Amino acid sequence: MPDGCSEDNGAERNPPLIATQSSSFAxxxxxxxxxxxxxxxxxxxxxxxxxxxxxxxxGKPFSPAFLKHADDQTVAAVAVVxxxxxxxxxxxxxxxxxxxxxAPILFGRFGNEAALRRFVSEGAWGISPHMIPHHSLHAVAGxxxxxxxxxxxxxxxxxxxxxxxxxxxxxxxxxxxxxxPGLWLVLTGxxxxxxxEKGAGKPTQPTTxxxxxxxxxxDNPSAGLPSLRVGCETQHQDDPHSSDFSLRALVNHLECxxxxxxxxxxxxxxxxxxxxxxxxxxx
Amino acid sequence: MSxxxxxxxxxxxxxxxxxxxxxxxxxxxxxxxxVRRITAFxxxxxxxxxxxxxxxxxxxxxxxxxxxxxxxxxxxxxxxCCATALEDAGWxxxxxxxRVGIVLGTAADWSALWETDGLxxxxxxxEPQQHLESVVHRTRRRLQLSGPGVSVSAACAxxxxxxxxxxxxxxxxxxxxxxxxxxxMAVTPMTVAGFGNLRALSRRNDxxxxxxxxxxxxxxxxxxxxxxxxxxxxxMASARKRSARIYAKVAGCGASSDAFHMxxxxxxxxxxxxxxxxxLVDARVDPADVDYVNAHATSTAVGDVxxxxxxxxxxxxxxxxxxxSSTKSMTGHLLTGAAAVEALACIIAMDQQAAPPTINxxxxxxxxxxxxxxxxxxxxxxxxxxxxxxxxxxxNTCLVLQAA
Numbered sequence: 001m002p003d004g005c006s007e008d009n010g011a012e013r014n015p016p017l018i019a020t021q022s023s024s025f026a027x028x029x030x031x032x033x034x035x036x037x038x039x040x041x042x043x044x045x046x047x048x049x050x051x052x053x054x055x056x057x058x059g060k061p062f063s064p065a066f067l068k069h070a071d072d073q074t075v076a077a078v079a080v081v082x083x084x085x086x087x088x089x090x091x092x093x094x095x096x097x098x099x100x101x102x103a104p105i106l107f108g109r110f111g112n113e114a115a116l117r118r119f120v121s122e123g124a125w126g127i128s129p130h131m132i133p134h135h136s137l138h139a140v141a142g143x144x145x146x147x148x149x150x151x152x153x154x155x156x157x158x159x160x161x162x163x164x165x166x167x168x169x170x171x172x173x174x175x176x177x178x179x180x181p182g183l184w185l186v187l188t189g190x191x192x193x194x195x196x197e198k199g200a201g202k203p204t205q206p207t208t209x210x211x212x213x214x215x216x217x218x219d220n221p222s223a224g225l226p227s228l229r230v231g232c233e234t235q236h237q238d239d240p241h242s243s244d245f246s247l248r249a250l251v252n253h254l255e256c257x258x259x260x261x262x263x264x265x266x267x268x269x270x271x272x273x274x275x276x277x278x279x280x281x282x283x
Numbered sequence: 284m285s286x287x288x289x290x291x292x293x294x295x296x297x298x299x300x301x302x303x304x305x306x307x308x309x310x311x312x313x314x315x316x317x318v319r320r321i322t323a324f325x326x327x328x329x330x331x332x333x334x335x336x337x338x339x340x341x342x343x344x345x346x347x348x349x350x351x352x353x354x355x356x357x358x359x360x361x362x363x364c365c366a367t368a369l370e371d372a373g374w375x376x377x378x379x380x381x382r383v384g385i386v387l388g389t390a391a392d393w394s395a396l397w398e399t400d401g402l403x404x405x406x407x408x409x410e411p412q413q414h415l416e417s418v419v420h421r422t423r424r425r426l427q428l429s430g431p432g433v434s435v436s437a438a439c440a441x442x443x444x445x446x447x448x449x450x451x452x453x454x455x456x457x458x459x460x461x462x463x464x465x466x467x468m469a470v471t472p473m474t475v476a477g478f479g480n481l482r483a484l485s486r487r488n489d490x491x492x493x494x495x496x497x498x499x500x501x502x503x504x505x506x507x508x509x510x511x512x513x514x515x516x517x518x519m520a521s522a523r524k525r526s527a528r529i530y531a532k533v534a535g536c537g538a539s540s541d542a543f544h545m546x547x548x549x550x551x552x553x554x555x556x557x558x559x560x561x562x563l564v565d566a567r568v569d570p571a572d573v574d575y576v577n578a579h580a581t582s583t584a585v586g587d588v589x590x591x592x593x594x595x596x597x598x599x600x601x602x603x604x605x606x607x608s609s610t611k612s613m614t615g616h617l618l619t620g621a622a623a624v625e626a627l628a629c630i631i632a633m634d635q636q637a638a639p640p641t642i643n644x645x646x647x648x649x650x651x652x653x654x655x656x657x658x659x660x661x662x663x664x665x666x667x668x669x670x671x672x673x674x675x676x677x678x679n680t681c682l683v684l685q686a687a
Contacts, residue, residue: 116397125476129480132474153678155444161414170448
């Protein structure tokens, strides 16, 4: 059983997984097959190893320098995509025309903390030229695009605590256009939150980088794959089935329940957001 | 008119050329530079010391001036742009009766907070922040908007992605009205230092107004800028029904990735060509029918030439007569705010029937053999425009706007 799947964690962390009956799908609902799902939990030591070798692409290892300047969340994102591709046996598959949407949470704090200290002590020359390209919000999606030669659209989402929920809305929007053969939706964040220890180059307490990758493909009823359904409508009253959406809850759910089950979670700011992952072949 | 057509009915902006549509239009078409020596913080040890800076952002009527002044700069910018756009569109007073969504192109939400606070001696970067809202949700809450809100970041291409997503939300029925655009307050000590050390910025510190010179043989890097623009998007049918002013139809969007390098544009122009072609196909526009091109052209040696090759390929022989300019010559490069402000430049071009100029274009680079608009605006019939925005991370985007 993966970490986080104990009885105690499951009850506390997983949101209620309820029947598909939904009260808030009045506007267009997007449903698409999930061709592949991957999750990853990496502590500090594992991140060091993954930075040197996050996996393979097209059967070959990455250059050890590929992620040299990357943020830890970028490292986890590349690794979880590599693992998902390996798990699906897609080593020879081309993702050339796919899109990439990546939603890191509180991205770049480690790099920003180090940069801030150096700027205060050394002035302008203390800022690394790698700071902006690799610690800005677009960096995770841009790196994945570069890693797998993905030439479709790539961009970052949010960067804030609500990043995962925003990413589902955006991914659904992109898939609904029906002009991409597939879309990588990649979510990352630290659990517990990464709080840097001043001047120490490490967090104040041990923390784990979580990552989830979903390979979404346009609707194809004959595919027989688990599917993701996303809808969005403003609700003006509390829904007892909704609860706060989080990356931790999603990763726990994917690891504990696999592809089956349903989630109905609430987006920050009062907009309700329903998503469901259902294994249609098992129904 | 198609039933799925989406148009722009409201504009809100704060740029180095002003905070009001009329002022920005006048300055843009007069070829005035908004680039100045940076005075907000010491720059003596910075390689680049000039920027396109916004003047003090006024408080929207809905917010007390003292409360507004206490907000972070990025919050001020987003609030001003969104509130004035809603007011301009005629939705401000009725915003509670429709689902107003917001798609904000931005990149420096948290890092800007940490930098500003840290340089004042604060410790926010060392404190838990999972409970904090992002700027898009703060804006949404302060303006009491009931639709969904997301922020998107593709560096300099962010604003075009925001407009594309907003258009889609309207077509999906997720919102009735949607704010979309991009905002960035990137003229900060660490950002200017970071780009400076990347050797991306102009070092023409003794002549700020001449520092941003896209397509010019003597260019030596871009000039960082700050500001942004937000637009109100709504279905064309509902805009016509309520007799709203229609600035432009959001006719086409295209996007691709170089998958080449996090900073350097690909030497292969095909990915960028694909983005422009996709936008033109989406808009059902023949390249020969484009009346004005607002180029991404940032004033870097590699980027300007790469874009010129893209335009030559797309427009073939028509490139000799389709005016191409880079308004970054006047505003500087507004990073995640750039695409939105350049969409505004296209709207102004259609509204005023004039192509804005590329100032400082004294000696056009022979490798950028385009139909330039040097120094002065050119009066022309303009109904269809394209705006290219290419960003770090290899993002290429193109937006087609048309007169309605």
